[in-house]
Amino acid sequence: MTWQLITADGVEAAHGLAADEVLCRQVGAGRSPATLRLYTYRSHCALVGRFQNLAQELHLDYCEGHDVQINRRPTGGGAILMGRDQLGITVALNGRGPAMHGRARDLMEQFSGGLLHGLQQLGVAAKFRGKNDLEVGGRKIAGLGIYRDSNGGLLFHGSLLVDLDVPLMARVLRTPFTTIGNRELRIIAKRTTTVREQRGDSIGIEDVRQCVANGFEESFGIRLQRSEHSDEELAAIDALAQDKYFTRAWLHQRSNVPDLSGRQSIRTDAGSIEARVSMAGKTIKSAILLGDFFADEDAIVDLEGRLRWHSSDAAAIEETIREWAYATSTNGLDPVAIAKVVLAATEGATEDIDDTVPYGCFVTPTQPTTPTDG
Amino acid sequence: MNTEPVFDTPDDRHYSREHNIWAQRDDTGRVRVGVDSFLLSSLGELAYIALFDPGMAVTRGHSIGTLEAAKMTTSITAPISGIITAINEAVLADPQLINRDSYSEGWLAELDPTNWEAESSQLVTGDDIPAWAEESRQRLSDEAEYKG
Numbered sequence: 001m002t003w004q005l006i007t008a009d010g011v012e013a014a015h016g017l018a019a020d021e022v023l024c025r026q027v028g029a030g031r032s033p034a035t036l037r038l039y040t041y042r043s044h045c046a047l048v049g050r051f052q053n054l055a056q057e058l059h060l061d062y063c064e065g066h067d068v069q070i071n072r073r074p075t076g077g078g079a080i081l082m083g084r085d086q087l088g089i090t091v092a093l094n095g096r097g098p099a100m101h102g103r104a105r106d107l108m109e110q111f112s113g114g115l116l117h118g119l120q121q122l123g124v125a126a127k128f129r130g131k132n133d134l135e136v137g138g139r140k141i142a143g144l145g146i147y148r149d150s151n152g153g154l155l156f157h158g159s160l161l162v163d164l165d166v167p168l169m170a171r172v173l174r175t176p177f178t179t180i181g182n183r184e185l186r187i188i189a190k191r192t193t194t195v196r197e198q199r200g201d202s203i204g205i206e207d208v209r210q211c212v213a214n215g216f217e218e219s220f221g222i223r224l225q226r227s228e229h230s231d232e233e234l235a236a237i238d239a240l241a242q243d244k245y246f247t248r249a250w251l252h253q254r255s256n257v258p259d260l261s262g263r264q265s266i267r268t269d270a271g272s273i274e275a276r277v278s279m280a281g282k283t284i285k286s287a288i289l290l291g292d293f294f295a296d297e298d299a300i301v302d303l304e305g306r307l308r309w310h311s312s313d314a315a316a317i318e319e320t321i322r323e324w325a326y327a328t329s330t331n332g333l334d335p336v337a338i339a340k341v342v343l344a345a346t347e348g349a350t351e352d353i354d355d356t357v358p359y360g361c362f363v364t365p366t367q368p369t370t371p372t373d374g
Numbered sequence: 375m376n377t378e379p380v381f382d383t384p385d386d387r388h389y390s391r392e393h394n395i396w397a398q399r400d401d402t403g404r405v406r407v408g409v410d411s412f413l414l415s416s417l418g419e420l421a422y423i424a425l426f427d428p429g430m431a432v433t434r435g436h437s438i439g440t441l442e443a444a445k446m447t448t449s450i451t452a453p454i455s456g457i458i459t460a461i462n463e464a465v466l467a468d469p470q471l472i473n474r475d476s477y478s479e480g481w482l483a484e485l486d487p488t489n490w491e492a493e494s495s496q497l498v499t500g501d502d503i504p505a506w507a508e509e510s511r512q513r514l515s516d517e518a519e520y521k522g
Contacts, residue, residue: 051422051442076421076442096392108445146446150437152392255422256466280421282470283444309444311419311470 003034003220004227005213009084009205013045013069014245015237016088019229020155021074021244022236023092028153030094032233036114036216036224037090038209043083045069046172049145050076051255051280062171071245072253075145075157077132078286079173085163085194087208089115089156091216096152108132110219111156112144118215122208124198130305134160138301139193161194162208257281262349266341270294270332275345284310287342299328303338312346381411381514383507384477388497390453391506393435396477397453397497399490407438407453408481409472412510418444420469425450425461425483432458434493438483441469454493456485 011019016039026032046068048057054070057079063070082088091111112128119126119134119141126142129135134142140161147155166189170180175188195208213224229237244250260279265272271293278285287307289300303324310320318339325335383389387398394413399405409417425439432438437449438458461483465471472480487493498506 049442050440050447051424074447076447148446148448150393150435150449150451253424255424256463257422257469258467281468283419283421285421309419309421311473 001034001220001222002225003036003216003222004032005224006035006037006039006227006229007209008037008039010042011039011088012042013047013071014241016041016045017047017071017073018237018241018245019233020090020092020157021149022233022240023090024074024147024149024153024155025151026153026233026236027092027094028096028149028151032092032230034094034222035090035092035227036213037088037092038212039088039090040084040086040205041082041088042069043085044168044172045071045082046079047071047073047082048079050074050147051257052079053254053259054252056259057174059172059174066171068172070251072250073145073157074155075147077143077145080143080159081164081169081172082159084205085161085165087160087162087205087212089158089160089212091154091156093154093156094152095148095154107154108144108146108156111146111158114216114219115142115144115158115160115212116215117218118208118212119195121211121214122195122199122203124195130308133305134158136193136198138298139191141193141195141198160208160212161192162203162205163194163196164192166192255280258351260349260351262345262347264341264344264348265291266337266344268293268334268337270334273333273338273341275338275341277342277345277349279312279346279349282312284308284312284346287345289338293331293333295331295333296329299324299330302328307342314343317343317346381415381507381511382477383411383503385500385503387477388453388494388499389503389506390451390497393451393453394510395451395453397494399487399494403487403490404459405454405456405485405487405490406481407483407485409441409450409476411476412514413448414473414476415514417441417446417448420444420472423450423465423469423472423482425466426458428458428460430458431488432456432485434489450482452485453497454485454487455489456487458483459486460484 023035046058116126126134126136132144133140142158142160145157166185217224257280263276265274271291273291276288284307287304306320306324321335321339387396389396389410394410395407396410397405397407420443422442432452434452434455436452438452439450441448462481465480
C-alpha cells in the first residue's frame with residue numbers, strides 16, 4: 001500500500017487549513033490517495049479549535065499588532081501557536097470501509113502510533129495519554145485531533161513541538177494567569193517539552209520530518225511516495241480558503257453553548273486544594289488542581305487528564321476520582337475532598353469572561369502551585 | 375469497571391447505514407433526524423454542536439452541521455434530502471441532551487423531505503433493523519485498524 005507524502009513550509013493559516021480539508025474531502029471521495037502531509041506554518045499562526053471563542057483564547061490585539069495570523073481549525077481541542085518550529089501532521093484517509101466505522105479512539109491510537117514511532121527514531125520516548133495528547137514524562141509534546149466529514153474522509157491532525165518560544169506563546173494565547181512573569185512562564189514550560197529539549201540539540205525540522213514519515217510507514221505498514229498537490233486539489237484549496245477560511249463568518253462564529261469557568265478552594269489535612277475548571281456548557285474541558293498540598297505530580301497530571309472532556313454530572317465525577325484514587329498513589333490526599341472541590345467549582349461556574357480559564361493546547365499548566373493572581 | 379455498552383435501536387424509524395443518523399417521519403410528512411446510539415458510542419460526551427439554519431436545502435449524504443465530542447469532531451450527515459424547517463434549539467445550548475436522550479428530546483433537525491419515497495428505501499428500517507444493529511455492534515466491538 002502506498003500513500004502520498006506532501007510536504008510544505010511557511011504555509012499561510014487559511015491555505016494550510018484549507019489544504020487539510022480538501023485532502024480529507026478528496027481522499028474520502030476516492031479522488032486522491034491516502035495522504036500524509038508534514039508541514040510548517042509561517043511564523044506565526046494562532047489556530048483555535050473548531051468551536052472556540054477567538055477573543056477568549058487569543059490576545060487579539062497582540063496578534064494584530066505582530067502579524068500573527070489567526071484562524072479556526074476543523075478539528076476540536078485547544079488553541080495552538082504554529083510556526084517554523086512546530087511540525088503540522090495531517091493524515092487523510094478514506095473512512096468509508098466497514099473496519100473504519102466508529103472506534104475513533106482505536107484509530108487515534110494508530111495515528112498517534114505513527115508519531116510515537118517517529119519520536120522513537122529521534123530518541124524521544126513519548127506516550128499517548130488522556131484523549132489526545134502525546135507526553136514525555138507528563139509533559140506535553142504533541143496535541144492530536146480527528147475530524148470526519150460527510151464524504152467519509154477522516155482527517156487526523158497533530159502539532160508536534162520541535163521547539164517552542166514559551167514567552168511568545170503566552171503573549172499570543174490567553175493563559176489561566178492574570179499576569180505573566182518568569183514564574184508563570186516556568187510553570188507553563190514545565191508542562192510542555194520539545195524534541196530539541198529532549199534531545200539536547202538543535203535538530204533541524206527536515207530531520208524531524210523524515211523520522212516522522214518513517215514512523216508512519218512503520219505504524220501503518222505503508223510506503224510513502226513524495227508527491228505534490230494535484231491541479232484539482234490546488235484549485236479547490238484556493239477556493240476553500242477564499243470561501244471559508246478567510247471569511248469573518250468562519251473566524252468569528254460563536255456557539256450557543258456557553259463557555260463557563262469556575263474555581264473553588266478547600267482546606268484539608270493535606271493542605272489547601274484549589275480546583276479551576278473550564279467548561280463547555282455541562283462538559284468539563286479542562287480541570288486544574290492547585291494548592292500547597294504534597295502530591296506526586298504525575299498523579300495530579302493523571303487526574304487532570306481523566307477529567308478532561310468529562311461530564312460534570314456529580315456521580316460521574318465521583319466515580320472517576322474514586323477510580324483514580326484506586327489506581328494511583330494519592331499521598332494522603334482525600335479523594336472525597338477532591339471530588340467535593342471539583343464539583344463545587346463546576347456548580348459555581350459562570351460565564352464571566354474575566355474569570356475565564358482559557359483552553360490552550362499547550363498553555364494549561366497543571367503544577368500543584370498557586371498561581372500569582374492569588 | 376468496563377461494561378458492555380447497550381445499543382438501543384427503536385423500530386419506529388429509519389437509519390442511515392453509513393452515517394448513523396436516524397430519520398422519523400410524522401403524520402404531517404415532516405421528518406425528524408438525530409444521532410443513533412452507535413455514533414453516540416463512537417463520539418463520547420458531546421460538547422458543541424452547530425446546525426444549518428431553517429430554510430436551507432440539504433442533500434442526502436451532505437452535511438447539515440458539525441459536532442464536537444470528547445473523541446472527535448464530525449460532520450452530521452443528512453440521511454435524506456429536504457428543506458430544514460426547524461432545528462432543536464435545546465441541543466444547541468446543551469449538546470449533552472443528545473447523550474441523555476438521542477432518540478427523543480435530543481433530536482437535531484426537522485426536514486420537509488423532497489424525495490422521501492426513493493431515499494427512505496435506502497435506509498434501514500422494519501425487519502432489517504436487528505441484523506443491521508448486530509452488524510454495527512460487532513463492528514464497534516472489533517478492533518478498528520486501518521488496512522488500506
